Amino acid sequence: NGAVALSEALKINSTLITLNLSCNTIKENGAVALSEALKMNSTLTTLNLRGNTIKENGAVALSEALKINSTLTTLDLSGYTIKENGAEALKTNSTLTTLNLRGYTIRENGAVVLSELFKINSTIR
Incomplete structure (x- = not known):
């Protein structure tokens, strides 16, 4: 998978x-690899x-990476489905300033967590 190979390069890129x-038809294994690189x-x-x-699983891995990553300021996840786990991780990230969720399907308690996100995370505009 191309995303897996790219992820290895991202780990050392400066x-x-x-x-x-x-x-790019990135699937779950590619998202997990990208998460490790992030x-x-x-x-x-x-x-x-x-x-x-x-x-x-890929979305959860990305969410976990966002808890750790301290440089990403803009993230476009438009066209996905957000569940509670994914939204929860966004609450703890303090570097994102721009988050594009256009066309995002918000399920389960994701909407509640997103509303909390905007109360807690003061960097997202």
């Missing part, structure tokens, strides 16, 4: 600040994952 992976990468500020086929 110059890339913007990565647009929209509509935990280690210290330069990426913008990530666009719009329109991929990331399922729940």
